[in-house]
Amino acid sequence: MTRPVPARIAAFRANGTERYGMVTDQGIIDLTPEFGARFSGLKQVIEAGALEDLITSAKGRAPTFREDQVEYMIPVADPEKLICVGVNFPDRNAEYKDGQEAPPRPSLFIRFPRSFTGHGQPLIRPPESAQLDYEGEVVIVIGKAGRRIAREDAYDHIAALSLCNEGTIRDWVRHAKFNVTQGKNWDASGAIGPWLVPFREAGQLDDIELTTRVNGEIRQQDRTSRMIFDFRYIVNYVSTFCTLVPGDVIVCGTPTGAGARFDPPRWLVPGDVIEVQAEGIGTLRNGVADE
Numbered sequence: 001m002t003r004p005v006p007a008r009i010a011a012f013r014a015n016g017t018e019r020y021g022m023v024t025d026q027g028i029i030d031l032t033p034e035f036g037a038r039f040s041g042l043k044q045v046i047e048a049g050a051l052e053d054l055i056t057s058a059k060g061r062a063p064t065f066r067e068d069q070v071e072y073m074i075p076v077a078d079p080e081k082l083i084c085v086g087v088n089f090p091d092r093n094a095e096y097k098d099g100q101e102a103p104p105r106p107s108l109f110i111r112f113p114r115s116f117t118g119h120g121q122p123l124i125r126p127p128e129s130a131q132l133d134y135e136g137e138v139v140i141v142i143g144k145a146g147r148r149i150a151r152e153d154a155y156d157h158i159a160a161l162s163l164c165n166e167g168t169i170r171d172w173v174r175h176a177k178f179n180v181t182q183g184k185n186w187d188a189s190g191a192i193g194p195w196l197v198p199f200r201e202a203g204q205l206d207d208i209e210l211t212t213r214v215n216g217e218i219r220q221q222d223r224t225s226r227m228i229f230d231f232r233y234i235v236n237y238v239s240t241f242c243t244l245v246p247g248d249v250i251v252c253g254t255p256t257g258a259g260a261r262f263d264p265p266r267w268l269v270p271g272d273v274i275e276v277q278a279e280g281i282g283t284l285r286n287g288v289a290d291e
Contacts, residue, residue: 006280007055009160010195011042011077011118012070018077019070020045022054023195027063028070042196043076043247046143046159051198072118074192075162076141081248082111083238084137084166084184088228088253106229106237111251115185116164119194122289123167123268126186131170132268132288135254136212136220136276138205139164139192140231142248146239154235157244160196161204163276163284164251165212167191167268170260191286192249205231208279210255214266215273222255229253 008023019032020042031054039045045054086107117123125132143159167190173183197204205224212220224230229237234252238244259266268274268288277283 006197006282008195008197008282009042009051009054009075010193011073011075012065013073014065014070018073020054021064022058023067024063027067028065029058029061030064031057041077043078046076046141047246049143049159051143051159051196055198072120072193074113074116074118075160075196076247076249077113079113079247079249080245081242082113082251083249084109084111084251085229085234085253086180089222089226089255090228102228106234108238109180109184111166111190112185114187116190116192117188117286118191119284120286121188121191122287123165123191123274124186124188124289124291125268125270126169126189126291129169129171130267131172131260131265132189133168133170133259133265134212134214134219134268134274135164135166135168135258136210137164137166137251137254138208138210138224138278138281140199140205140235140250140252141196142235142244142250143199143246145243145245147243149235149239149244151232151236154232155199155202155205157235157239158199158231159246160198161281162192162196163194163278163281165191165274165276165284165286166251166254168258170265170267191284192251193284194282197281204280208281211277212255212257213275213277214259214268219259220255220257227253
């Protein structure tokens with residue numbers, strides 16, 4: 001069954017200023033003139049529960065900009081929390097040499113917004129390491145605050161979906177014994193976007209295909225129905241120890257097939273093009289450049 005084209009709400013820079021609006025096949029409808037006095041960015045739109053207001057306002061309007069006239073930004077520039085889930089697909093878990101049983105609880109780590117760039121922008125490879133790797137993932141954005149959110153209520157707390165290339169500097173995740181923070185937070189080493197898709201029903205998450213391509217070659221492919229910890233559980237678990245608030249971003253795990261798992265490893269290099277695609281959300285596309 002062909003999915004209808006979803007509403008797509010993007011943050012972008014045009015004519016030297018940061019804006020947001022609706023992405024259409026013909027271009028981008030700038031909604032900043034109408035809503036900017038009330039909402040400085042999409043986080044504030046989400047806090048107000050106003051994503052649907054943006055969609056309604058854009059109906060029937062002509063695009064303001066062509067896509068080649070804008071620079072995409074990460075959709076939520078200033079989340080209070082940006083939490084990532086590690087090792088969340090069975091084949092990814094099987095890469096580890098610890099018995100390979102599914103873990104009883106999810107592995108979590110924090111990234112900073114500055115470690116991500118927008119759709120169409122290059123991932124930056126730092127001079128300190130050549131081991132820049134890719135990880136395609138689905139992103140959920142919280143729309144309703146909550147603590148100890150029941151699993152059956154979790155979807156009521158999700159406002160929107162997006163995609164992530166959770167770019168990693170592999171040798172730096174092994175600089176310490178108990179954490180991966182150093183390898184996960186290099187400036188512009190990953191990407192989020194291209195846009196937000198409002199979350200309206202369970203079928204948008206429960207069983208969608210997630211694919212990562214490098215230069216057109218499929219490197220990662222799996223379905224969200226195979227995740228070890230599903231989206232409902234992630235919201236339930238994370239909200240047990242911290243209050244989730246509107247605009248919080250959760251990156252929900254990558255399938256097997258990252259560059260580190262090849263022999264020899266296949267690190268990203270300038271000139272590569274990485275595409276992360278998920279049904280009903282879109283395609284996040286980035287190149288690679290040296291710092």
